[in-house]
Amino acid sequence: MRLTVNGIEQEISSPPLTALLHVLREELEITSPKAGCQQGGCGTCTVLVDGEPRRSCLTPVALVDGAAITTLEGLGEAEALSPVQAAFHNRYAAQCGFCSPGMIVAATALIERKGGPVERDEVLEALGGHYCRCTGYVKIIDAVVAASRGEVEPIADLPSSEEGEPDVLVKGSPA
């Protein structure tokens, strides 16, 4: 089986019924999709399959053989965040951050599909299956609406690790 993950073609050796989630996390070591409930109920494992948001925990990898997969890592980089990532950062839409990968990926797909500003109720519909157990929903919805309107202030400086703190290996994931 083959997948194109964040633009890079990958040969997959996991068994065919392995959840796409575990192929990404364990075989490819792409860890932004989180193993939350693993029952399709929380949304933090959501990735884009050929541009459409899908629960990677519910997707046997064989069903997406040949597809293009985009995870949070494929949306932006620490130095060049995507509009939704930047809006999440600027508007404090991430608390513990565990739900952010799925929220951001699904919100990005919504804005892409709409091709312009989105309304709050459209965000509620698109993110209705995504849980934030910090219950930070208001700021998340604000951030998605702002990103869709291009109201994302540039970030001058991302916080860097302080002297003495261990360097964090950033593979593009804020979580």
Place this chain on the structure above:
Amino acid sequence: MAAETLVPRSIDEAVQLFGDGDGITVFAGGTTLMPEIAAGRMSPARALLLHRSGLDDLRVDGDVIRMGPMVTVATLADGADGVLARFARQVGDGEVRAAATVGGNLCATAGLGAQRGDLGAPLIALGARVRSTGKGGERTEAVEDFLAGDRSGRLVLEIEYDRPTGAWSAQTLRRRHAHSYAIANVAACSSGDGIRVGVSGIGPAAVRCRSVEQSRNADEVSKDVDPVDDAVATADYRRRMLVVLVRRALDELESS
């Protein structure tokens, strides 16, 4: 042990690989099977994956709507006839609906602590027929008969119903939450032949309510269905609320 996976490239090949269904686990969208596997409650030995089988055709054939089992719930939510679209929209959330299929919804049995298969009710109300294969070969039967049988031994090939001409009503009792399973669903359709009433979410499969159809009396629903207890609701609560939901459905048909 990794499962043997079979990926048929045509309907004929799918039928042949399914055979009499013994020892085969059919994967449509994966949305009900993958949680079972993740939780260690299921470990398929042989898996038949239908995503390349060509069973996803949806077409209008004169006055008959025909769909393959791989038509997604999202497709039905967006474009099916009123009562079916209405129930399709309450399945999971958009991402789940995009993967989930009508065939999977019809074949899903009860989950852990909750009933599945919302679409059984509207398909019963629409008078749908199911063509399936398995032991004894191919057969076409009313959806309520298909649901009452051993679904695990059947491979759904097509679901069809006549274009609806009359009024419909959809009544659902559930918690207001994207992933909450319904406590009870009632779908009702009227046509020149009378009315049809289907109930889902109350047991392992949807049920047709013939007593209600004949009597037009909501209290008769207790003769048609025997609800179960689960984590979502008690059988007693379902029994009481079904009478209310059926009455509302009958009233709505009456007044439209």
